[in-house]
Amino acid sequence: MQQLLKQLLSNKKYLVRLILPVLVMMMATSLFILPASATGVYQIPSLTADTWILDQGDVISRFNEGQISKTFKDLARETGNEARIVTIRRLDYGETPESFAKGLFSKWFPTAAEQANQVLLLVDTVTNGTTLISGDQVKSVLTDAIAQSVAEETLGTALRGGNKYNQGFLDVSDRLVAVLSGKPDPGPPAVIDTVKVEGTFTKAEETDQGNATAWVVGLLIAATVIPMATYYIYLVFQQPPSKESEE
DSSP: OHHHHHHHHHHHHHHHHHHHHHHHHHHHHHHHHHHHHSBOGGGSOOOOTTOSEEETTOOSOHHHHHHHHHHHHHHHHHHSOEEEEEEESOBOTTOOHHHHHHHHHHHHOOSHHHHTTEEEEEEETTTTEEEEEEOTTGGGTSOHHHHHHIIIIIHHHHHHTTOOHHHHHHHHHHHHHHHHTTOOOOOSOOOOOOOOOOOSSOOHHHHHHHHHHHHHHHHHHHHHHHHHHHHHHHHHHTSOOOHHHHO
């Protein structure tokens, strides 16, 4: 018995010595993995001539990414104004879409002269938080009010309608290109109200159905009352004459 207990205790100690390092490794790995899943400005690659969309959130289709990139490239060639879209899967702790966008804007365009004709739209795909940063030169056409509307209404409408990122970014590119080209602002897309309002008027089908029901009820009543009335009348006329009338 004592030998069995010693064997169990020795096995228990062996298991503890075996499992403890594994637990420590798992905890250490989780500490490194959690921060790594977030994105900091320092992790964003440097800007290149072909960087019009940086889709780290992986929410834009290849086709639409190519279409929007071509649209922004044509805009830059024709007007000198440049627009870019960046999607991030998760921000660092304490970071907001606005603070991240400002940091990235300064990283890609360090001087005021480089920032002057630039527009940067950033989206955090975890929270769908959006912000739009622009340089001083483009603010003459892309005012702060329009910039806020582009981020919150043009893109926000598509995101609130079921995370329709592709449609939202297409709408954003169309609106930005129009505004940055000096054309009138087309505004955000119209929101279609799908709530159905019940009318207070009776439909023709309901009226016909009601009339038919009334006719059926009336015929049933008539079919019941008329035979009964006929029977009682028949009984009255078939009664034998009284003795007085015979005398």
